Amino acid sequence: MLKGHLDMIVLAALAAAGSAHGYAVIEEIKRRSGGAFDLPEGTIYPALHRLEQAGLLSSRWTTADSGRRRRVYTLTKAGNRALAERHAVWRQFSDAITGLLAGTRPRENPA
Amino acid sequence: MIQDYLEVLARELDFDRSLSRCVRQEVEDHLWETVAADPAGNSFEAQRQAVANFGDARAIAAEFAVLSLARHSRRAGIAALLVIVSVFIVMKARVAWYALMQWAISDDLRAVGGLVMTIDRYAFLSSVVIGLGGWIYIQSREIPAAFDPAYRRQLRRFFLLCGAAAAALVVSVISDAVLTVLQLRGAGLSAKFLVPILSMSIEIVCVGILVLRIRGVTLRAASTAALTRR
Numbered sequence: 182m183l184k185g186h187l188d189m190i191v192l193a194a195l196a197a198a199g200s201a202h203g204y205a206v207i208e209e210i211k212r213r214s215g216g217a218f219d220l221p222e223g224t225i226y227p228a229l230h231r232l233e234q235a236g237l238l239s240s241r242w243t244t245a246d247s248g249r250r251r252r253v254y255t256l257t258k259a260g261n262r263a264l265a266e267r268h269a270v271w272r273q274f275s276d277a278i279t280g281l282l283a284g285t286r287p288r289e290n291p292a
Numbered sequence: 293m294i295q296d297y298l299e300v301l302a303r304e305l306d307f308d309r310s311l312s313r314c315v316r317q318e319v320e321d322h323l324w325e326t327v328a329a330d331p332a333g334n335s336f337e338a339q340r341q342a343v344a345n346f347g348d349a350r351a352i353a354a355e356f357a358v359l360s361l362a363r364h365s366r367r368a369g370i371a372a373l374l375v376i377v378s379v380f381i382v383m384k385a386r387v388a389w390y391a392l393m394q395w396a397i398s399d400d401l402r403a404v405g406g407l408v409m410t411i412d413r414y415a416f417l418s419s420v421v422i423g424l425g426g427w428i429y430i431q432s433r434e435i436p437a438a439f440d441p442a443y444r445r446q447l448r449r450f451f452l453l454c455g456a457a458a459a460a461l462v463v464s465v466i467s468d469a470v471l472t473v474l475q476l477r478g479a480g481l482s483a484k485f486l487v488p489i490l491s492m493s494i495e496i497v498c499v500g501i502l503v504l505r506i507r508g509v510t511l512r513a514a515s516t517a518a519l520t521r522r
Contacts, residue, residue, distance in 0.1 A: 204325045221347030227355035249321045
């Protein structure tokens with residue numbers, strides 16, 4: 182379930198963080214989701230590369246304070262548009278489910 | 293601990309050296325930053341935890357392998373078009389040279405020449421249409437997240453189109469070679485022969501590059517399949 186929405190999660194985290202490297206993206210996801218999304222951290226990197234390949238992100242290499250090379254990602258215009266589209270689809274889905282569940286509650290002893 | 297993990301990851305990605313180097317640097321930065329943020333400091337346990345949280349190196353390498361395959365497939369589509377355009381330019385240059393030299397196929401071979409020319413024309417047109425179709429097909433697909441059955445089907449279709457375009461181009465180049473022999477037949481050997489011979493060599497090299505490129509991508513697909521199966 183979570184993997185199906187990984188792209189949207191990464192795009193949303195980057196939109197919130199601005200330019201960020203992989204570690205910062207993961208931290209942003211954890212912070213904004215209240216720790217609900219506990220993905221293996223390594224799965225974020227292929228997603229970042231895939232989104233870059235699709236033109237939704239751009240990246241550049243910088244040097245961190247530690248002296249290590251660091252890859253920093255930024256949302257492109259296409260990435261912003263893709264996020265807005267996915268957001269709209271998600272809201273529609275969420276509203277539909279909320280409507281469906283409104284006024285219902287699980288039965289104590291289902292048949 | 294971290295170095296061992298990076299070695300495994302880099303080794304698994306060895307089929308794409310630049311990707312391997314780039315991913316290694318990126319993951320190394322991540323893991324050391326995780327260790328630095330650990331309250332336990334730079335201990336063996338902190339490194340072990342960072343590696344464990346990152347996930348299985350082979351599984352991550354398999355995801356990158358799919359991305360690499362997608363990138364190379366797209367490049368193969370572009371290569372096919374570039375090769376077709378190059379062959380066309382070389383072909384036109386040779387025909388222009390024949391006109392300049394006022395060379396023509398002798399009357400007794402004109403019928404054979406006409407037939408070969410028809411085969412050449414249709415074979416080349418087929419390669420253009422199929423090659424263009426293959427390129428549009430692969431460019432219009434989404435970048436896959438996994439080497440799943442849907443992506444395998446896409447790749448099979450793309451390889452089929454590329455193979456058909458390359459086969460049609462091979463027929464066209466063979467026809468060109470036959471036409472060149474017919475054109476030069478009977479003419480005395482001279483330096484003027486260099487242009488058609490050189491242009492034919494370029495066409496053969498172009499087709500060879502395309503065939504090798506397609507073969508390279510199919511081999512990469514096979515190694516990606518093996519990596520994702522493990």
